[in-house]
Amino acid sequence: xxxxxxxxxxxxxxxxxxxxxxxxxxxxxxxxxxxxxxxxxxxxxxxxxxxxxxxxxxxxxxxxxxxxxxxxxxxxxxxxxxxxxxxxxxxxxxxxxxxxxxxxxxxxxxxxxxxxxxxxxxxxxxxxxxxxxxxxxxxxxxxxxxxxxxxxxxxxxxxxxxxxxxxxxxxxxxxxxxxxxxxxxxxxxxxxxxxxxxxxxxxxxxxxxxxxxxxxxxxxxxxxxxxxxxxxxxxxxxxxxxxxxxxxxxxxxxxxxxxxxxxxxxxxxxxxxxxxxxxxxxxxxxxxxxxxxxxxxxxxxxxxxxxxxxxxxxxxxxxxxxxxx
Amino acid sequence: xxxxxxxxxxxxxxxxxxxxxxxxxxxxxxxxxxxxxxxxxxxxxxxxxxxxxxxxxxxxxxxxxxxxxxxxxxxxxxxxxxxxxxxxxxxxxxxxxxxxxxxxxxxxxxxxxxxxxxxxxxxxxxxxxxxxxxxxxxxxxxxxxxxxxxxxxxxxxxxxxxxxxxxxxxxxxxxxxxxxxxxxxxxxxxxxxxxxxxxxxxxxxxxxxxxxxxxxxxxxxxxxxxxxxxxxxxxxxxxxxxxxxxxxxxxxxxxxxxxxxxxxxxxxxxxxxxxxxxxxxxxxxxxxxxxxxxxxxxxxxxxxxxxxxxxxxxxxxxxxxxxxx
Numbered sequence: 198x199x200x201x202x203x204x205x206x207x208x209x210x211x212x213x214x215x216x217x218x219x220x221x222x223x224x225x226x227x228x229x230x231x232x233x234x235x236x237x238x239x240x241x242x243x244x245x246x247x248x249x250x251x252x253x254x255x256x257x258x259x260x261x262x263x264x265x266x267x268x269x270x271x272x273x274x275x276x277x278x279x280x281x282x283x284x285x286x287x288x289x290x291x292x293x294x295x296x297x298x299x300x301x302x303x304x305x306x307x308x309x310x311x312x313x314x315x316x317x318x319x320x321x322x323x324x325x326x327x328x329x330x331x332x333x334x335x336x337x338x339x340x341x342x343x344x345x346x347x348x349x350x351x352x353x354x355x356x357x358x359x360x361x362x363x364x365x366x367x368x369x370x371x372x373x374x375x376x377x378x379x380x381x382x383x384x385x386x387x388x389x390x391x392x393x394x395x396x397x398x399x400x401x402x403x404x405x406x407x408x409x410x411x412x413x414x415x416x417x418x419x420x421x422x423x424x425x426x427x428x429x430x431x432x433x434x435x436x437x438x439x440x441x442x443x444x445x446x447x448x449x450x451x452x453x454x455x456x457x458x459x460x461x462x463x464x465x466x467x468x469x470x471x472x473x474x475x476x477x478x479x480x481x482x483x484x485x486x487x488x489x490x491x492x493x494x495x496x497x498x499x500x501x502x503x504x505x506x507x508x509x510x511x512x513x514x515x516x517x518x519x520x521x522x
Numbered sequence: 523x524x525x526x527x528x529x530x531x532x533x534x535x536x537x538x539x540x541x542x543x544x545x546x547x548x549x550x551x552x553x554x555x556x557x558x559x560x561x562x563x564x565x566x567x568x569x570x571x572x573x574x575x576x577x578x579x580x581x582x583x584x585x586x587x588x589x590x591x592x593x594x595x596x597x598x599x600x601x602x603x604x605x606x607x608x609x610x611x612x613x614x615x616x617x618x619x620x621x622x623x624x625x626x627x628x629x630x631x632x633x634x635x636x637x638x639x640x641x642x643x644x645x646x647x648x649x650x651x652x653x654x655x656x657x658x659x660x661x662x663x664x665x666x667x668x669x670x671x672x673x674x675x676x677x678x679x680x681x682x683x684x685x686x687x688x689x690x691x692x693x694x695x696x697x698x699x700x701x702x703x704x705x706x707x708x709x710x711x712x713x714x715x716x717x718x719x720x721x722x723x724x725x726x727x728x729x730x731x732x733x734x735x736x737x738x739x740x741x742x743x744x745x746x747x748x749x750x751x752x753x754x755x756x757x758x759x760x761x762x763x764x765x766x767x768x769x770x771x772x773x774x775x776x777x778x779x780x781x782x783x784x785x786x787x788x789x790x791x792x793x794x795x796x797x798x799x800x801x802x803x804x805x806x807x808x809x810x811x812x813x814x815x816x817x818x819x820x821x822x823x824x825x826x827x828x829x830x831x832x833x834x835x836x837x838x839x840x841x842x843x844x845x846x847x
Contacts, residue, residue: 208602209599214563236561236564236592262624267561271589274533294627295624439649
């Protein structure tokens with residue numbers, strides 16, 4: 198799985214950071230999932246290789262405007278671009294009524310059908326190559342995390358096949374595809390020749406949340422947590438008031454569950470890439486690093502990260518996309 | 523008055539052109555008016571000198587998403603930035619219900635109050651330095667034009683004052699400000715010393731419209747018409763189907779009413795700044811020039827035009843703003 202950040206600012210956009218939006222790309226193919234869709238998410242997509250035709254589902258963590266105001270326009274553009282595949286939206290139930298009312302008020306008829314799954318039911322959603330589960334968080338409005346777990350892809354035990362003298366060829370393919378085959382007068386059972394190589398990739402993407410500990414179960418088996426760090430501890434009172442987390446709080450949680458990789462995002466515009474120490478994005482990084490010994494990343498717009506089969510998350514080199522919306 | 527284009531694309535955004543948005547700036551001071559507010563209009567503003575604190579009113583021409591989806595986010599950001607001045611929104615009546623429902627669904631409480639004027643009543647709206655009148659157009663949904671007329675600013679007849687020996691000083695200021703004054707044993711009436719110098723500046727900004735002739739009355743006394751030219755005549759059938767205008771049609775109308783300046787905007791993304799002749803933005807220009815002998819401009823994002831006191835519209839040099847959203 199890959200993560201491509203489309204927006205990393207909280208509340209209002211800056212020249213460098215858009216409202217929340219995150220593309221999770223499948224390991225193979227052009228399929229991707231969009232988590233949150235702040236205003237101008239579709240504009241950010243113009244600067245990426247992602248196409249709205251490859252979009253498998255949209256998942257909204259909560260109904261604050263900086264996480265969902267881009268949804269009507271993105272869907273309308275997908276329609277104008279001729280999408281025909283149905284699209285699943287996973288979101289709080291109230292989003293459906295707002296979205297349909299918006300389309301009615303502005304006379305939008307989509308070229309494709311929408312399906313909805315309401316996150317309040319905490320569904321587990323089965324996609325072709327991965328499964329999504331949901332976790333309820335703590336924020337000013339109902340907010341949720343989505344956990345993406347890759348479906349296990351078994352490897353064929355070729356050493357065993359060779360040792361038994363089973364000839365390389367179509368038989369191997371049938372065994373790999375789950376078929377039992379007859380060879381040399383005996384039945385070879387597929388499952389006897391398949392083995393799991395690595396634990397499945399798992400990425401947890403949290404919505405706004407002032408209580409990281411709620412993600413303890415979700416983080417079991419996860420290699421990556423993407424979580425807001427709207428403030429530093431110096432703004433803990435403000436964070437508590439608006440029900441957000443500060444960097445040290447998230448980092449301490451990640452440390453407590455021995456999470457291998459933590460990606461912080463959703464930074465208050467008060468933290469700039471330049472400026473005095475206390476108002477620099479580096480203050481977020483330093484505070485998190487003091488509490489966390491895993492691999493820490495601070496998301497930037499258009500930053501892309503790859504989770505490999507061995508469970509390592511690395512940042513890909515910048516794609517040359519513009520730094521500003 | 524100045525015109526600063528924030529978005530000049532129709533339907534979907536491109537890397538060079540955003541959804542519709544146009545800032546009309548007062549000749550003096552920092553006050554401005556926003557006509558239409560497509561998605562990411564607030565992002566475009568980050569690249570201009572305009573502040574949401576100086577925004578006097580928002581006027582929406584019609585309720586298609588590419589003209590209004592940026593409104594909730596722009597207002598929410600104005601609130602987060604601490605605006606306290608009430609704000610007037612002039613728009614189709616249905617916009618109010620949609621906007622308030624959006625704020626309710628996403629739990630937005632603004633830091634300032636909103637007032638609404640419904641454009642269906644064809645109001646004339648009296649602002650401090652200009653008046654706005656409205657014209658009903660023809661489109662797939664109810665669509666309107668807004669005409670901005672500067673209030674006349676009289677000049678003091680200094681030649682007459684000097685000829686009569688009235689000494690330069692506070693007396694002149696009182697006369698200019700409309701006060702009658704006593705001088706040399708007689709009453710000087712203010713209105714006898716004020717004269718109108720130039721016809722007032724008038725700019726007509728039209729929403730989407732397939733019948734430019736509806737603007738004949740509005741264009742009386744106007745120096746400038748801003749009008750969509752979504753297509754060229756080669757796409758006349760498509761234009762008719764989606765109730766838009768093509769370049770030659772608007773140009774012929776402007777010629778018929780002897781309009782001094784025509785600014786075309788709202789171009790289909792099929793017309794690019796580069797490419798084959800038929801799909802180039804230059805095809806729009808050529809078609810319009812063939813039918814129109816006045817001064818023609820094609821709007822670009824961040825292009826700024828100034829209407830001077832003599833009624834001449836000129837393009838200001840580029841402000842160095844980015845070409846892409």
